[in-house]
Amino acid sequence: DIVMTQSPDSLAVSLGERATINCKSTQSVLLSSNKKNYLAWYQQKPGQPPKLLIYWASTRESGVPDRFSGSGSGTYFTLTITSLQAEDVAVYYCQQYYNTPRTFGQGTKVEIK
Amino acid sequence: QVQLVQSGAEVKKPGASVKLSCKASGYTFTSYDLNWVRQAAGQGLEWVGWMNPNNGNTGYAQKFRGRVTMTRNASISTAYMDLSSLRSEDTAVYYCALSPRGDAYNHWGQGTLVSVSS
Numbered sequence: 591d592i593v594m595t596q597s598p599d600s601l602a603v604s605l606g607e608r609a610t611i612n613c614k615s616t617q618s619v620l621l622s623s624n625k626k627n628y629l630a631w632y633q634q635k636p637g638q639p640p641k642l643l644i645y646w647a648s649t650r651e652s653g654v655p656d657r658f659s660g661s662g663s664g665t666y667f668t669l670t671i672t673s674l675q676a677e678d679v680a681v682y683y684c685q686q687y688y689n690t691p692r693t694f695g696q697g698t699k700v701e702i703k
Numbered sequence: 704q705v706q707l708v709q710s711g712a713e714v715k716k717p718g719a720s721v722k723l724s725c726k727a728s729g730y731t732f733t734s735y736d737l738n739w740v741r742q743a744a745g746q747g748l749e750w751v752g753w754m755n756p757n758n759g760n761t762g763y764a765q766k767f768r769g770r771v772t773m774t775r776n777a778s779i780s781t782a783y784m785d786l787s788s789l790r791s792e793d794t795a796v797y798y799c800a801l802s803p804r805g806d807a808y809n810h811w812g813q814g815t816l817v818s819v820s821s
Binding site for chain 2: 591628630632634639640641642645646651683685687690691692693694695696697
């Protein structure tokens with residue numbers, strides 16, 4: 591199984607400041623034949639199902655604000671929130687869909703400082 | 704618009720079985736794989752398995768094999784997940800999730816809480 595490890599487990603950021611979350615996989619999720627990274631980012635607020643933010647490591651889902659961006663390739667990925675808003679308080683998960691079992695990171699809790 | 708509506712909360716005793724449903728609408732039910740993901744309180748997301756609603760093919764995470772069965776009734780666009788030999792560690796919210804593009808899950812049900820307690 592591919593193990594996904596996020597860092598940090600939690601972070602507190604001031605409103606308007608940048609938040610950065612990292613995600614490492616134990617094996618590459620880059621498929622060489624199509625040069626796509628099979629990596630997604632989700633946001634989950636209390637009492638709600640996860641919401642897809644980013645797929646293919648850097649493609650923003652429709653309707654997601656452009657302050658959310660994803661980067662990285664192979665085994666190392668980053669989710670950046672460029673100007674944190676109050677409504678961004680949530681837990682964020684990375685997930686690989688390169689193979690089964692699909693696996694998620696343990697989550698990173700983002701709070702306001 | 705795509706909607707996944709799940710059945711209501713369940714309370715079960717250890718050793719019992721539970722059958723959850725996920726009713727789909729807004730797309731052709733047999734077109735896309737349906738996945739199940741669970742989340743214990745305060746914990747992360749755990750993939751349980753997938754089902755192809757067209758042919759019934761399934762794939763389960765190793766830890767659930769032998770205890771989980773995913774089925775469907777295409778005539779009513781509904782997927783089911785049966786989990787047997789329940790234990791307290793199975794207490795969680797269970798989500799069905801969909802990926803019409805074949806990548807990440809961009810549609811989720813509202814979740815079903817399963818509580819296992821004696």
